[in-house]
Amino acid sequence: MDAMTRDMFATWARSPRYLELVKSTRASITRYISGLKGPEVNVSVSGGKDSLVMLDLVLGACPGASVWHWDYGIYMPRAIEAEVLAILRDHFELGPPRLVVDRRESKDPRSVAGYRAFFAAITGHLKATGALLNFIGLRREESCRRSNRAKEELEPCKPCPNAFPLAAWTWKDIWAYLVSRGIPYPSSYDAKGPVEGWDTARFVTFFDPEFAHLGSIERDKFLFWKTR
Amino acid sequence: MNVQEMLQALRQYKPEPRHFTPCKIMFELGSPVILSVPWLMFDGLIAYALAQDILGPAWHELDFRKPMPIAACLTLPLERRAFGSDFVYAASCSRLEPSSSSTTRIRKRVVTDSLEFLDGAPSRVDTVRGDLKSYDMTMPAVSARTCMFHAVGDPAELNRLCRMVDCLGKKRALGFGRVIGYRVEPEDADRSFFLDPGGPGELVNKPLPVAALPALGLGGIVDKPAAMLAYKPPYWDPAGMAWCICPEGF
Numbered sequence: 001m002d003a004m005t006r007d008m009f010a011t012w013a014r015s016p017r018y019l020e021l022v023k024s025t026r027a028s029i030t031r032y033i034s035g036l037k038g039p040e041v042n043v044s045v046s047g048g049k050d051s052l053v054m055l056d057l058v059l060g061a062c063p064g065a066s067v068w069h070w071d072y073g074i075y076m077p078r079a080i081e082a083e084v085l086a087i088l089r090d091h092f093e094l095g096p097p098r099l100v101v102d103r104r105e106s107k108d109p110r111s112v113a114g115y116r117a118f119f120a121a122i123t124g125h126l127k128a129t130g131a132l133l134n135f136i137g138l139r140r141e142e143s144c145r146r147s148n149r150a151k152e153e154l155e156p157c158k159p160c161p162n163a164f165p166l167a168a169w170t171w172k173d174i175w176a177y178l179v180s181r182g183i184p185y186p187s188s189y190d191a192k193g194p195v196e197g198w199d200t201a202r203f204v205t206f207f208d209p210e211f212a213h214l215g216s217i218e219r220d221k222f223l224f225w226k227t228r
Numbered sequence: 229m230n231v232q233e234m235l236q237a238l239r240q241y242k243p244e245p246r247h248f249t250p251c252k253i254m255f256e257l258g259s260p261v262i263l264s265v266p267w268l269m270f271d272g273l274i275a276y277a278l279a280q281d282i283l284g285p286a287w288h289e290l291d292f293r294k295p296m297p298i299a300a301c302l303t304l305p306l307e308r309r310a311f312g313s314d315f316v317y318a319a320s321c322s323r324l325e326p327s328s329s330s331t332t333r334i335r336k337r338v339v340t341d342s343l344e345f346l347d348g349a350p351s352r353v354d355t356v357r358g359d360l361k362s363y364d365m366t367m368p369a370v371s372a373r374t375c376m377f378h379a380v381g382d383p384a385e386l387n388r389l390c391r392m393v394d395c396l397g398k399k400r401a402l403g404f405g406r407v408i409g410y411r412v413e414p415e416d417a418d419r420s421f422f423l424d425p426g427g428p429g430e431l432v433n434k435p436l437p438v439a440a441l442p443a444l445g446l447g448g449i450v451d452k453p454a455a456m457l458a459y460k461p462p463y464w465d466p467a468g469m470a471w472c473i474c475p476e477g478f
Binding site: 194195196197213214215216218219221222223225226227228 | 263264265266329330331334361362363364365366367368453455456457474478
């Protein structure tokens with residue numbers, strides 16, 4: 001991230017609107033986890049900017065929470081996956097057994113089973129740990145579908161409810177939080193941000209045919225040609 | 229012209245190696261270029277122009293769903309540097325200057341008007357999924373004034389072939405990568421492999437196969453970053469990819 005962009009987000013991090021948002025989000029998280037013990041709270045982390053902010057906020061309120069990370073296997077370059085694991089290990093001081101990493105095992109790019117395995121894996125993890133609440137860093141601003149899903153910050157779900165305390169956050173709030181608190185993020189953002197814009201740069205799978213109709217493969221070939 | 233006749237015509241083209249000399253090719257651009265990797269390859273561009281020139285109207289009869297070994301049948305008017313039974317052309321990748329990358333949005337939608345008049349037309353067109361899905365693609369576009377290449381080849385022949393290049397990169401039919409002028413000029417040094425040969429800012433100027441480095445006398449760069457890349461035309465063919473030293477400066 002260049003110095004000017006960093007300064008812009010640092011300035012936003014001092015604005016009253018942002019400070020009020022962080023305060024109210026912390027209050028919501030504290031309310032959600034009241035009466036729950038550490039391992040009963042789970043945070044689902046992809047490694048993207050939203051989930052890292054989510055993780056930092058939840059661990060601040062509930063240091064003993066368990067963390068689940070999904071590795072997209074063949075659709076996530078190993079170098080970038082290693083960066084995510086390093087952030088979780090070094091910055092958040094997470095490791096087994098609190099940190100559980102599940103992985104897409106299918107090596108067939110056409111296999112949808114590899115993608116659907118995600119849902120089975122998170123459900124299995126929540127059941128196995130006996131989690132009573134699962135935090136997800138989902139924001140309404142991201143898409144209409146997510147906006148509809150996160151109308152309420154608590155989503156009744158099996159085996160346990162999902163909480164979306166970042167639902168009202170904007171991309172500026174997310175970056176302001178990361179910059180002001182010095183939280184490291186995957187380097188793919190530094191490649192995408194200046195080209196796509198910091199508002200639209202997202203952490204998703206790479207070279208994934210599921211998103212070919214959105215041009216993701218073309219962008220990845222251009223920006224991440226070394227990891228092709 | 230059938231396929232065999234086309235391939236025969238391509239094989240008959242023979243450039244004159246004694247005319248080969250280092251040269252610089254500069255295209256002036258009139259619109260942003262859409263690229264699939266951050267560079268274009270000059271030998272790929274010349275192979276495209278030469279095949280179109282040789283085949284003439286038959287070029288438009290090619291069935292692009294059944295690719296032909298066009299590049300394998302062509303001998304380009306560029307110097308070949310051999311390693312084992314293979315070779316690389318002395319032709320660099322592009323340097324776009326001054327360049328600024330951004331994204332542009334392209335919509336691809338199947339034309340559904342009058343479909344009922346076609347034989348075997350679907351009774352219902354689903355534009356959300358399947359073969360007739362609409363695409364809303366965000367693609368990388370590079371805005372630049374010039375696109376520079378370096379090569380060792382026949383300047384007169386390169387000049388003739390470059391005249392046929394009116395657009396560069398992808399999505400040319402939509403107006404991207406428009407060429408508004410070009411120049412082919414002789415150079416004092418060969419910059420096809422290295423941008424500033426022997427200088428302090430010596431940059432690798434094209435993908436160089438790691439296996440070719442000893443034969444090409446380039447063992448000194450073996451420690452530079454490498455990736456799976458194509459090093460000669462056809463660049464679209466995944467079968468032509470090998471472990472290559474990456475072009476630098478991208």
